[in-house]
Amino acid sequence: MNIDYITREVEAEVNPKRFAHILRVEEMARRLAVRWNYDEERAALAAVLHDYAKDVSDEEFRRRLKRGDYPEVFKDYGNEIWHGWIGADIVAEKFDIHDEEILNAIRRHTTGDTTMTLLDKIIFVADYIEEGRDLPEVEEARRLAFVDLDAAVQLELANTINFLNKKGARIFPLTQEVFDGKR
Numbered sequence: 176m177n178i179d180y181i182t183r184e185v186e187a188e189v190n191p192k193r194f195a196h197i198l199r200v201e202e203m204a205r206r207l208a209v210r211w212n213y214d215e216e217r218a219a220l221a222a223v224l225h226d227y228a229k230d231v232s233d234e235e236f237r238r239r240l241k242r243g244d245y246p247e248v249f250k251d252y253g254n255e256i257w258h259g260w261i262g263a264d265i266v267a268e269k270f271d272i273h274d275e276e277i278l279n280a281i282r283r284h285t286t287g288d289t290t291m292t293l294l295d296k297i298i299f300v301a302d303y304i305e306e307g308r309d310l311p312e313v314e315e316a317r318r319l320a321f322v323d324l325d326a327a328v329q330l331e332l333a334n335t336i337n338f339l340n341k342k343g344a345r346i347f348p349l350t351q352e353v354f355d356g357k358r
């Protein structure tokens with residue numbers, strides 16, 4: 176199964192705007208992989224797959240939650256948390272991909288995690304700084320990503336928590352834990 180085939184399957188699964196975002200994340204993930212000496216093709220694969228489950232129905236996610244393979248706390252959140260953590264398992268089934276490094280990067284791409292591999296960081300940051308995101312605070316993360324990748328992860332976490340607080344959205348416990356651990 177090659178990346179071109181997978182990209183076409185992703186295109187068929189997500190809405191056109193989402194697909195355009197995914198291609199921009201792929202482009203950024205490739206650039207970060209080159210900069211930080213990670214396998215460019217593996218970074219591209221994880222990027223192409225990271226939001227595969229974004230348009231999966233809440234009903235389908237709830238079905239999977241009911242089977243009990245996930246922590247109880249997942250039930251209190253929605254698509255924003257599910258599309259990565261449960262999405263990775265959907266990707267595994269759909270594409271028969273069982274490479275945990277790729278799957279973990281998908282799982283962790285929204286929340287981060289208390290330990291993150293180089294690939295996790297590349298996908299986490301690429302998702303945030305891809306060229307289509309024009310938030311003013313992204314500029315600094317974009318610069319940092321090529322100078323100090325860990326600092327870019329930290330800035331992204333701080334900005335995300337700030338954004339969620341302003342919105343009054345509940346912060347996922349893991350996201351808070353990751354942020355507190357890195358302060």
Ligand code: DGI
Nearest residue numbers: 226255256284285286302335344345346347350
């Ligand atoms: O899927 P994307 O839109 O490309 O980006 P993403 O997966 O990084 O984030 C998806 C959404 O999840 C975004 O609107 C912010 C939100 N989010 C991130 N962390 C948390 C969160 N939402 C809640 N409720 N709690 C979190 O901790």
Ligand code: FE
Nearest residue numbers: 225226284285
């Ligand atoms: Fe996402």
Ligand code: FE
Nearest residue numbers: 200225226302
């Ligand atoms: Fe994304």
